[in-house]
Amino acid sequence: MSLNPRTRLLTILFTLLAATTAGLWYWTTKPGSVQEKYKTQAVDRGDIVQVISANGTLNPVVLVNVGTQVSGTAYKLHADFNDPVKAGQILVELDPSLFRAQLRLSEANVSNARATLELAKNRMIRNRVLREQGFISAEALDTFEQQLEAARAQLAANVAQLERDRTNLNYSVIRSPISGVVIARNVDIGQTVAASFQTPTLFQIAQDLREMQIDTSIAEADIGQIHLGQAVHFTVDAYQEREFAGTVEQVRLNPTIQQNVVSYNVIVAVPNEDGALLPGMTANVRFTTNQKKAVLRVANAALRYRPAAADLVSGTVAGQPGKHLLYRAEEGKAMAVDVKTGISDNNFTEIVEGEIREGDNLIIREATDKEKSGSKLKFRMF
Numbered sequence: 596m597s598l599n600p601r602t603r604l605l606t607i608l609f610t611l612l613a614a615t616t617a618g619l620w621y622w623t624t625k626p627g628s629v630q631e632k633y634k635t636q637a638v639d640r641g642d643i644v645q646v647i648s649a650n651g652t653l654n655p656v657v658l659v660n661v662g663t664q665v666s667g668t669a670y671k672l673h674a675d676f677n678d679p680v681k682a683g684q685i686l687v688e689l690d691p692s693l694f695r696a697q698l699r700l701s702e703a704n705v706s707n708a709r710a711t712l713e714l715a716k717n718r719m720i721r722n723r724v725l726r727e728q729g730f731i732s733a734e735a736l737d738t739f740e741q742q743l744e745a746a747r748a749q750l751a752a753n754v755a756q757l758e759r760d761r762t763n764l765n766y767s768v769i770r771s772p773i774s775g776v777v778i779a780r781n782v783d784i785g786q787t788v789a790a791s792f793q794t795p796t797l798f799q800i801a802q803d804l805r806e807m808q809i810d811t812s813i814a815e816a817d818i819g820q821i822h823l824g825q826a827v828h829f830t831v832d833a834y835q836e837r838e839f840a841g842t843v844e845q846v847r848l849n850p851t852i853q854q855n856v857v858s859y860n861v862i863v864a865v866p867n868e869d870g871a872l873l874p875g876m877t878a879n880v881r882f883t884t885n886q887k888k889a890v891l892r893v894a895n896a897a898l899r900y901r902p903a904a905a906d907l908v909s910g911t912v913a914g915q916p917g918k919h920l921l922y923r924a925e926e927g928k929a930m931a932v933d934v935k936t937g938i939s940d941n942n943f944t945e946i947v948e949g950e951i952r953e954g955d956n957l958i959i960r961e962a963t964d965k966e967k968s969g970s971k972l973k974f975r976m977f
Contacts, residue, residue: 632924632927632961632962633924633929633958633960633961633962634958634959634960634961634962635924635956635957635958635959636893636894636896636897636956636957636959637954637955637956637957638891638892638893638946638951638952638953638954638955638956638957639891639892639953639954640889640890640891640892640953641889641890641892641943642886642887642888642889642890643886643887643890643892643937643938643939643940643943643944643945644883644885644886644940645883645884645885645886645938645939645940646881646882646883646884646940647813647817647820647821647881647882647884648879648880648881648882649811649812649813649861649880649882650811650877650878650879650880651809651810651811651812651829651863651877651878651880652809652810652811652875652876652877652878653807653808653809653831653865653872653873653874653875653876653877653878654807654808654809654810654874654875655778655801655802655803655804655806655807655808655874656802656803656806656807656808656864657773657775657801657802657803658778658799658800658801658802658874659772659773659775659799659800659802660796660798660799661686661769661771661772661796661797661798661799661800662790662794662795662796662797663689663766663769663788663790663794663795663797664763664766664790664794665689665694665763665766665767665790666787666788666789666790666791667689667690667693667694667767667787667788668689668690668785668786668787668788669687669688669689669690669782669783669784669785669786669787669788670687670688670689670690670691670784671687671688671784672686672687672780672782672783672784673685673686673687673688674686674687674771674777674780674798675777675780676777676778676779676780677776677777678776678777679774679775679776679777680771680774680775680776680777680800681771681774682771682772682773682774683770683771684770684771685768685769685770686769686770686771686777686797686798687769687782687797687798688767688768688769689767689768689769689788690767691764691767691768694760694763694764694767695764697760697763698757698760698761698764700760701753701756701757701759701760701761702757704753704756704757705750705753705754705757707753708746708749708750708752708753708754709750711746711749711750712743712746712747712749712750714746715739715742715743715745715746716743718739718742718743719739719740719742719743722735722736722739723736769797771798771800772800773800773802774802775800775801775802775803776800776801776804777798777799777800778799778800778801778874779796779798779799780797780798781795781796781797781798781799782797782798801874804867804870804874805866805867805868805870806864806865806866806867807864807865807866807867807872807874808844808862808863808864808865809827809829809841809862809863809865809878809880810860810862811860811861811863811878811880812851812858812859812860812861813858813859813861813882814856814857814858815850815857815858815859818846818858818859818861820882820884821843821846821861821882821884822843822846823843823844823845823846824842824843825842825843825882825883825884826840826842826882826883827840827841827842827843827863827880827881827882827883828840828841828880828881828883829841829863829865829878829879829880829881830878830879831872831876831877831878831879832876832877833871833873833876834871837871839865839872839878840865841863841864841865841866842863842864843861843862843863843864843882844862844863844864845861845862846859846861846862847859847860847861847862863880885938886938887937887938887945890937890945890946891945891946891951891953892943892944892945892946893921893934893943893944893946893951893957894942894943894944894957894959895939895941895942895943895944896959896960897921897922897957897958897959898919898921898936898944900922900958900959900960901920902922902929902958902961906928906929907928907929907930907931908925908928908929908930908931918933918934918935918936918948918949919933919934919935919936920932920933920934921934921949921951921957922957922958923955923956923957923958924956924958929958932949932950932951933949933950934946934947934948934949934950934951935947935948935949
């Protein structure tokens with residue numbers, strides 16, 4: 596009995612599908628086709644740079660807060676944001692009307708006190724003559740002497756008040772104490788400023804933005820590795836592709852304690868010749884504490900790996916004090932090797948001693964079930 600063409604085509608397709616499935620099953624299950632049980636990474640030679648990471652804020656080396664010693668209303672502004680200023684240059688003037696009026700009052704009081712003193716002197720001269728002639732008593736002469744001394748004291752008090760009012764008038768003109776650049780201006784024309792217990796800050800002036808510093812905090816566990824003149828590298832978000840350099844200038848002895856965590860303020864000197872760094876920028880700082888070139892190194896993941904007891908080669912060594920265990924894959928099991936480590940960074944650790952050679956494949960983790968079965972193909976039969 597002959598088959599029609601459609602039935603013959605279906606028979607051929609089914610036969611090819613069965614043969615393909617059988618071939619794939621044989622290929623995925625034959626000896627040596629199963630993927631490795633472990634994921635490994637080779638030991639190599641390279642550079643290791645040990646660093647301490649921290650965050651800090653860029654600030655001018657000298658930043659002066661300019662305030663006022665007298666209260667008043669801002670009358671004239673002579674400086675604005677980013678303006679360069681010289682030492683002694685006028686920044687702002689307060690309304691001088693009240694200060695001038697008080698100065699004139701003090702001048703009048705001084706003139707009155709001088710006139711009173713002259714009168715007391717003349718009266719004293721006349722009464723001394725009368726005392727010599729016996730017309731007044733000694734007690735009366737003492738009274739006139741007391742009036743003369745009181746007039747002198749009053750004149751001195753009025754002169755002191757005059758000097759004070761003249762100084763206050765000078766203080767109404769606020770000048771820059773240093774040469775630099777205006778970083779902040781916190782006053783506007785017509786604004787009233789009050790000099791009370793806390794002097795208000797009207798201007799912030801940076802002396803030289805070509806020299807900056809980073810204020811950063813280092814934990815007490817790492818502060819022993821920080822020293823003066825140490826190399827520092829950092830980046831800022833504004834220039835993510837650019838790395839800046841600086842040096843440790845000061846390790847301040849005053850600790851900061853927050854929630855029982857002790858840290859120390861470290862000052863990093865930073866050159867800023869091109870003016871790219873601005874005050875207030877956040878710096879991601881790396882302190883270079885140690886570095887070695889072309890050393891034998893292993894991936895840090897190999898040091899963290901710990902196999903199950905059933906996966907260990909029989910008679911494997913145990914860890915010794917001061918050493919670490921690494922594991923090589925041998926016949927589907929993990930063979931432990933004792934090593935002594937040196938410096939470390941985020942990716943690699945130096946190997947100082949141990950039966951480890953360049954090119955050895957060390958276990959970094961076990962292959963997942965997905966990785967083990969990734970090459971096996973499964974078909975769904977309809």
